[in-house]
Amino acid sequence: MPDDRQSEKERKRRESLTLFIRSEAKAAGFDLCRITQPDGIPEARDRLDAYLDAGYHGTMDWMADTRERRGDPHALWGEVRSIVVFGMNYGPDEDPRDVLEKSDKAAISVYARHRDYHDVIKGRLKDIATRFAARSGEDVKVFVDTAPVMEKPLAAAAGLGWQGKHTNLVSRTYGSWLFLGSMFTTAELEPDAPEIDHCGSCRACLDSCPTAAFPAPYQLDARRCISYLTIEHKGSIDPELRPLIGNRIYGCDDCLAACPWNKFAREASEAKLKAREDLREPSIAFLLSLDDAAFRSFFSGSPIKRIGRDRFIRNVLIAAGNSGDAGLGAECRELAKDSSPIVRAMAVWALSRLMETGEFATFAAQRKNESDESVLDEWRLAGVS
Incomplete structure (x- = not known):
């Protein structure tokens, strides 16, 4: 026929x-x-x-x-x-969460390395x-x-x-x-069968989230997700969430790394997908030193470059503020004079956590006139009128 x-x-x-x-x-x-x-x-x-x-x-x-x-x-x-x-x-x-225990180092999501x-x-x-x-x-x-x-x-x-x-x-x-x-x-191809859900009663990924960004299983509230906050969100990050971010400066792998199915995963073998060694555990102090030109050069070819230097330094300053390392105060004080309001604002927040009360009060008294409302908000949050 x-x-x-x-x-x-x-x-x-x-x-x-x-x-x-x-x-x-x-x-x-x-x-x-x-x-x-x-x-x-x-x-x-x-x-x-x-x-x-x-x-x-x-x-x-x-x-x-x-x-x-x-x-x-x-x-x-x-x-x-x-x-x-x-x-x-x-x-x-390696387990990408290991770096979270090293307060002087910055955690960068695996995909961005x-x-x-x-x-x-x-x-x-x-x-x-x-x-x-x-x-x-x-x-x-x-x-x-x-x-x-x-x-x-x-x-x-x-x-x-x-x-x-x-x-x-x-x-x-x-x-x-x-x-x-x-x-x-537009071609007609042979379709494959869909995969079924194998999560069962496990909730390891949900329980691992530092900011409780999952209102329910299979639901993500990006407004609380560290990946969204450090990559997509352009403005100031909610002060209540900043301490929970820890040293995560670009993305967050906690829910991915917690998945038990990773035990079957193999290490990536393609040479083009091997992580840059200098992005595994970069120091917070080094990253704070990057001006725009150095930022563009260091992150050439990296997805991190897309968020720009100012938003990136905002993230690093949050990590600095969470580090408990007063030795980072010098870098933060310098960034408090930066041309970017979002950088100055986060430098104020970081310094309010790193400096002793008296030292911070002296620093506040010496500050120059500030007109940007977002930076003034951070001074007020730190108890300085």
């Missing part, structure tokens, strides 16, 4: 293209590659609406602005027929997409955390893992340590 021959031809084409994309993914260094369909996350839109309506996104207004496209892959690209989700392991070779994963993954995806388009004659689009794509629900639908109670993807083979990227295509 002609229809049967056509159907068989289409089936073989789907199988061939599916095998091709998996082979290309492996050759490019991806550890996982699975496929889902654009209608594979029907519950995502309602969950996104509930998240936004609760205000859990904080100041990330772009999430609300792209609500329509984010909640439905068809709204992002009407012609998409298949979505390929790629996973790359970045598992650390490498070259910016956006650049690494997107470059590889573009190469794969180019070859796939040439082979298939179909249209493709690639995304790596830079477009309104709900990558974690798509990854779960494709079978890479499941969204754990900490809302991050958990894999049975790589734990909580996976970078994700996706390729949308």
